[in-house]
Amino acid sequence: MAHLTGNFLSESPLSPKAREALGDAIEQGWADPRKLAHSAARARLLHESAMASLAENLRLRPDEIEILGEPSLGHFYSIAGLLGPKEALVYSKVDRKEVIAIARDHQSSFALGVDSSGRIAAADLKVYKERIGVFALQIANGETGVIQDIEALIANSGGLRIAADFSSAGTWVPLPSRWDSAFFDARAWQGPQGVGVLAMHTGARWKNPLPHLGNTRTPQSASLPLTIAAAVALEEWLESQKAENTRLRTLSTDLREQVSASIEDCDIAGDLAQSLPHITSFSFLYVEGEELLRRLDAAGFAVDSGSACTAEDLQPSHVLAEMGVLTHGNIRITLHRDATAAHVTKLAEAIKVAVKDLRLP
């Protein structure tokens, strides 16, 4: 078996510090914080501390956030909590599938297209500014890294309430000037899987969209140890985010240049200047994406794919399709904190060799 030279998947292992915090939390924070026992009181303190840390580092108030143990439900909580049954839901065609599913199930929904750079034309939103409803604002796209022109969109959103999707943007992008709900996924700051942070802006007209008793906003079933690990991972992440932004952007620039210079007929989705610093989506003409993934994996490089040929439903990536980017032969590279210039050069070389071998005709 090949030694893994580099992990370029969207997921990454927890840092040693977050792993240590997780281990400690499993020992100390196993009780239900809502109970009266001594062990529960200890868990309650740990919970409050983690919530305060997460809120502070996300620039939110502790009473504005809830933790979700099933992050993919965060889109539903964020949007449906703001949306009345007869109100308008405006979203984009490059939103996550969870958002598109919500829109399909809602009687009055409107999809905005994007241009070849992956961005919504802010003027397109103006059409809906007189509507009462919700604008599902994807801050950055997880497949391409493209960041929307957020403030221009908000300026054209009229009275629409804003459900901001930070699940891919994480803390790379600051909170917008106006928002009503926001959703984060701890994986965006290399935290553990299974932790979503749902934020309801103070004063926003948000209510729990699922059947519930009392005034609970979410199920309160998230794992406390994972929540603590997410808080520790976020603290650690923010210590180096500014420097990493510059470093990873330089590495992504190098990666894009090296690959496009050495391989003809290569599509890159989105402009790095308008994208998250660590995500690049390449598509190679006449190459089967699944084989490319296997070849790179065998060479020690783990990458993601948005190709139809590797998807369960054989449908092409709706994001690449909407941008007009080649949907086959696609790989997505995510650079993590441990990525170096040497890794990037080796990866670019491995891609070059694999594409040359696999390309037909």
Next chain:
Amino acid sequence: MKELNCLGMKCPLPIIAIGKEIRSINPGETIRLLSDDPASELDLRAWARMTGNQVDVKSPNEFLVTKSKVD
């Protein structure tokens, strides 16, 4: 007009097939491509942009591909 039947083929085989077949015709000539893969229309448009050829979508499964430049 040449015809290329890629019905039943999955991505990226129809694009690979047209990439091969386009070499066998002269600039200005057209190939009628049949393909029912859901990615075909999207990828043919991207292929045309990248290779400088032209694609005319006649129906969801039928495309006229015109060679626009010398190999």
